[in-house]
Amino acid sequence: EAQVTQNPRYLITVTGKKLTVTCSQNMNHEYMSWYRQDPGLGLRQIYYSMNVEVTDKGDVPEGYKVSRKEKRNFPLILESPSPNQTSLYFCASSFAVDPSYEQYFGPGTRLTVT
Amino acid sequence: AQKVTQAQTEISVVEKEDVTLDCVYETRDTTYYLFWYKQPPSGELVFLIRRNSFDEQNEISGRYSWNFQKSTSSFNFTITASQVVDSAVYFCALSGGRNSGYALNFGKGTSLLVTP
Numbered sequence: 001e002a003q004v005t006q007n008p009r010y011l012i013t014v015t016g017k018k019l020t021v022t023c024s025q026n027m028n029h030e031y032m033s034w035y036r037q038d039p040g041l042g043l044r045q046i047y048y049s050m051n052v053e054v055t056d057k058g059d060v061p062e063g064y065k066v067s068r069k070e071k072r073n074f075p076l077i078l079e080s081p082s083p084n085q086t087s088l089y090f091c092a093s094s095f096a097v098d099p100s101y102e103q104y105f106g107p108g109t110r111l112t113v114t
Numbered sequence: 115a116q117k118v119t120q121a122q123t124e125i126s127v128v129e130k131e132d133v134t135l136d137c138v139y140e141t142r143d144t145t146y147y148l149f150w151y152k153q154p155p156s157g158e159l160v161f162l163i164r165r166n167s168f169d170e171q172n173e174i175s176g177r178y179s180w181n182f183q184k185s186t187s188s189f190n191f192t193i194t195a196s197q198v199v200d201s202a203v204y205f206c207a208l209s210g211g212r213n214s215g216y217a218l219n220f221g222k223g224t225s226l227l228v229t230p
Contacts, residue, residue: 035220
């Protein structure tokens with residue numbers, strides 16, 4: 001089944017404790033990205049990747065890192081999480097860097113930083 | 115700059131009523147794509163429709179229909195004969211240009227509650 005998977009789905013952590021949220025897709029998609037969703041703000045893009053080893057900042061990259069060493073994986077790294085990073089995170093992928101292709105979203109990761 | 119406005123924060127209707135969700139967008143691009151996503155209480159994002167800027171034909175899919183009007187920069191979504199299962203948050207989104215990595219610019223969403 002074609003899908004985007006994220007792990008973990010739920011995470012409660014403390015300020016400053018490094019964490020990684022994994023994202024994997026099995027559709028051989030070139031384009032992957034991360035969004036965060038906050039109440040009243042909709043979804044905002046954090047980082048995106050047009051292909052392996054090619055990543056760039058989105059609208060709200062502060063406090064996050066990403067890597068794209070393999071085509072299928074695009075982990076989101078929070079080196080020193082803070083409470084303002086408490087949010088619902090979505091990973092997305094698309095066949096190519098072209099808006100005519102649908103973006104497939106993962107199920108979301110709900111992160112709470114205390 | 116790109117912007118998507120969903121002025122209706124919350125809408126409540128009784129089952130079987132028709133409801134229209136408004137979406138107004140701003141862009142300087144001549145080629146762009148508009149999307150609607152549904153987010154049910156379970157939290158996942160469900161793709162509903164994609165429309166490119168050159169295709170102004172209205173689209174109907176079952177009880178769902180979309181009205182795209184470039185003259186008013188609107189892409190409204192109508193649910194006919196609403197059902198309880200339609201209760202969700204609905205997002206309108208606009209594709210960004212290459213400089214933004216084709217990010218989707220989302221509106222803030224409209225929360226629809228359909229009661230029996």
